[in-house]
Amino acid sequence: MSIWKAYGYAWITLILFLGAFIGHWTFGWFAYVDQQLQHGAPVEVSEYLVEMGRDTMENWQSEFLQLLWQVGGLGFFLFVGSPQSKEEDDRLEEKLDLILRTLRPEDADRFIAEFDRRFPGRNMGPKL
Template structure:
């Protein structure tokens, strides 16, 4: 029976996501805070009172422009390439096949008598996807 003693905690398993989320939220909050400061200064320079609805529209436009130009490109590159690698595109398989062949060669050199038996056991234990 397996125990959960070696299983990392929830925070360790989700640390990258949580840190990324915290950085993202901090950057959005700071963007809107400093945007508000700039908006108020601009309105005062024109002798006008700051209007919250006008500010929200302006900041949503700026946020969406930044999101579209930066985040969507990065997300597509990371997620798209990860998906293609996971699905087994020919480009992702190339390195694995070469590595497998090298490891098989090394095993056959180190354990000539047991190599085929070990490789067969591993094939059963870890079948090809």
């Protein structure tokens, strides 16, 4: 699989991010120049960079980092198997074991042992 397909979502996110970032700084430049001209002040790139840097960090702090933590942090903890994510896995696995034992009591232990062999570490709950 190519790197473009394997990380397609990341590439799209990066393109959207860069587009928004460039647009923010471009339109910020026009607004800064307009404001400076209205006040009869000189247009200075260094002053613009400080102002836009401050504005960008304020936006990231209030929006981007919050979203990054909520989505990225949750995804990471689900991936590494936090106690919160394992609780739901344990519950679901116990329900499936119960259904299997109810529908096929004579084969349930063999099926469960086969699943445990094929997917080690996935069976986290106690047996009924």
